[in-house]
Amino acid sequence: MTRVLLAVAAVAAALVFGVGAAQAETLVDATGKQVTVTANQRIVAVGGAVTEIVYALGQEDRLLAVDTTSLYPAAATELPNVGYMRQLSAEPILALGPDLVLAIEDAGPPAALDQLRDAGVPVVVVPDDYTPEGVLEKIDMVAAALGVEEAGRALRDKVGAELAAVREAFAEVTERPRVLFLLSIGKSRTPVAAGRKTAAEGIIALAGGTNAIDGFESYKPLSPEAAVAAAPEVLLIGGRSLDLLGGMEGLLSVPEISLTPAAKNQRVVVMDTLLLLGFGPRTAEAAAELGKQLHPSVAVPAVPQ
Known part of the structure; x- marks a missing residue:
């Protein structure tokens, strides 16, 4: 209640x-x-x-x-x-x-x-x-x-x-890709990744994915060892963070990221961070947009923008 x-x-x-x-x-x-x-x-x-x-x-x-x-x-x-x-x-x-x-x-x-x-x-x-x-x-x-x-x-x-419509669309997916969300990243800084009990984990789950990080809570710096162990299939990043890195090429060349399956397959989803993490009235829109990227074959309900 x-x-x-x-x-x-x-x-x-x-x-x-x-x-x-x-x-x-x-x-x-x-x-x-x-x-x-x-x-x-x-x-x-x-x-x-x-x-x-x-x-x-x-x-x-x-x-x-x-x-x-x-x-x-x-x-x-x-x-x-x-x-x-x-x-x-x-x-x-x-x-x-x-x-x-x-x-x-x-x-x-x-x-x-x-x-x-x-x-x-x-x-x-x-x-x-x-x-x-x-x-x-x-x-x-x-x-x-x-x-x-x-x-x-x-x-x-x-x-x-x-x-409810978005949740139902992804409820039956059997393969839930491992998604690594990078909150902020820069050329001189270690990537900061989303762990358990974060908005990133919540939206990834709603979109039919699995948070690749389960070894810590909140947002913490990601070591090369932890990145490789997480074995993400998809990288999820905000547009501003990607720009700070110098674009897609810069992201995929970061040592902590370059050895992951997501980087090798160049599977990256770029979204507006506020839309993605806000958990406000546009959350269904965010989950539908992310879900389309994670599950291209699933019929995702249209959400008014």
Whole structure:
């Protein structure tokens, strides 16, 4: 059961931004804290998926600012920016005068979020589980915090149907290629690979693949020995990371990568990192796109973009 609505109490009747009657809502967020939101017309969104959901709910006019990971839709990049989600500072956010901060799980540091709370700004931490159910939970939480539950249900139904169709398309595949995701890579740095309990592992599984790295959690530098032992059949990399390396030739010549089956067969999938790892409203689109590359013979459902 979703960790969203604990209690709802109507306190006034005013129409603002077309949201409806102003409400005081008490939510239980991803940290288990009870957060009471009495006004939420001026919002700071932290986390690309959170920002995407605000737009998908039609509530973008309420956004004061976003963080550096909020790159979609393009209009979000024109808003004031409060910095990287894990290196926030309370002072610039407080200077904007927000009614509410919506922050993805793992945003921080915790001291900055506590400063916001101490200053009287409600902070709702949105859960970030790398599964289809986790996407729907995000939508529920953001919609409840914004007081637009009806729009949230409509978005949830749409996204849920898309995710179910993609999941069903790859449910019966018998051969699941081993996929190595490289989060960032540069000529002077060791490749950083995605291990267990990562968004990369979640999207690879949804697309009918297997994460090639199972020896560690999170994102860690990849040694030549670990790369060879992982024996990936497919390399998955973001466009920016590929550019930093100097293109496909540069990637395939990295010592840690060059001896893998994927490099020898030049089987590389390049995708937008935010789309791939966001686990927001476009997750079905990301899984369908990756799944087409992993399983060309499987009929993948069309997902509206």
